[in-house]
Every structure is written in C-alpha cells, then in structure tokens.
Amino acid sequence: QVQLVESGGGLVQAGGSLRLSCAASGHTFNYYNVAWFRQAPGKEREFVAAMTWNGTSTLYTDSAKGRFTISRDSAKNRVYLQMNSLKPEDTAVYYCAADRVYPLPILPTSWHDWGRGTQVAVSS
Numbered sequence: 001q002v003q004l005v006e007s008g009g010g011l012v013q014a015g016g017s018l019r020l021s022c023a024a025s026g027h028t029f030n031y032y033n034v035a036w037f038r039q040a041p042g043k044e045r046e047f048v049a050a051m052t053w054n055g056t057s058t059l060y061t062d063s064a065k066g067r068f069t070i071s072r073d074s075a076k077n078r079v080y081l082q083m084n085s086l087k088p089e090d091t092a093v094y095y096c097a098a099d100r101v102y103p104l105p106i107l108p109t110s111w112h113d114w115g116r117g118t119q120v121a122v123s124s
Contacts, residue, residue, distance in 0.1 A: 002026035002113050004096045009118030016086050020118060022079040022096030032100055034072060034079045037108055038092035038120075045095070047106035049081060059104045063089075086122045093117040 008020040020036070035050035049070040050059045058070055069082040079096055097111035105111065 002029045002032060002098050004098060004113060004115035006094065006096050006115045006118040009094060009120045011121045011123065012086055014087055014122055014124050016122070017082070017084045018086065018120060020081040020083065020094055020096075020120070022081075022115060024077045024079065024096075024098065026077075029077050029098065030074045032098040032113075033102060033104055034070070035097045035099075035104070035111060036068075036070060036079075036081045037095045037097060037111075038090075039095070039117075040092040043092075045108045047108070048094070050104040050106075051079070052102070052104065053100075057104065059106070061106070083120075086120075088122045088124045091120060091122050093119050 003025045005023045031053050033052050036048040037045050039045040048064050051070045067085045072079045095117045096115040098113045099111045
C-alpha cells in the first residue's frame with residue numbers, strides 16, 4: 001500500500017495549462033502502476049491517464065490524447081499530469097491512483113490506493 005497526495009490544481013482560463021503532481025510514500029512505490037482520474041460534480045469518476053511502473057506503457061482517454069501527458073520521477077516518488085489546452089469540460093477534482101494491477105485498467109474500482117484529490121477549474 002502507498003499513500004498519495006495530489007497538488008497543483010487551481011483556476012485557469014480556457015487554453016491554459018496546469019501541471020498536477022502526486023507525491024507518493026512507500027518504499028515499493030516504484031513498482032506500482034499509476035493513474036490519474038477525475039470527477040466532475042454530479043458525475044462518476046472517470047479515467048484520464050495511466051502509466052506502468054517502468055514507464056514503458058501509457059494509456060489515455062480520448063479526451064486527454066494530445067493535450068495531457070502523464071509522467072513519473074522514480075527518484076522523487078512523484079507522478080505528474082501535464083495538462084495543456086485546457087477546456088471548461090476539464091473542470092473536476094483530479095485524483096492520483098496506484099496499484100500493481102496489469103494490464104492498466106480504466107475502471108476506478110480496479111485501483112487500490114488513492115489520494116484525496118486536487119481541484120481543477122477551467123473558466124471560459
């Protein structure tokens with residue numbers, strides 16, 4: 001099990017960028033696959049992006065492809081989500097998740113460890 005803490009959210013205008021960060025604790029974190037999910041008010045939590053423990057494989061939801069990039073820094077035990085060309089529909093609470101499950105799942109129930117989330121708001 002790992003502990004996850006997200007940061008980097010905020011208010012940004014449409015077309016702007018944000019970089020979310022997820023700090024992880026736990027000496028085995030480098031062997032965990034990681035993911036970002038988001039949840040807008042009144043909606044279910046949805047998959048955004050995921051990366052394998054060694055960074056060799058990534059997965060993105062269609063709306064994130066070409067705009068968002070997931071990355072990790074194993075030396076710092078951190079995971080990032082670079083978000084560019086933000087749209088108002090990207091407004092949500094963004095969550096970091098970790099698990100050893102493979103292939104990378106897109107269902108939230110398949111991921112075991114979660115952070116508390118960071119709010120992203122995109123104004124039009």
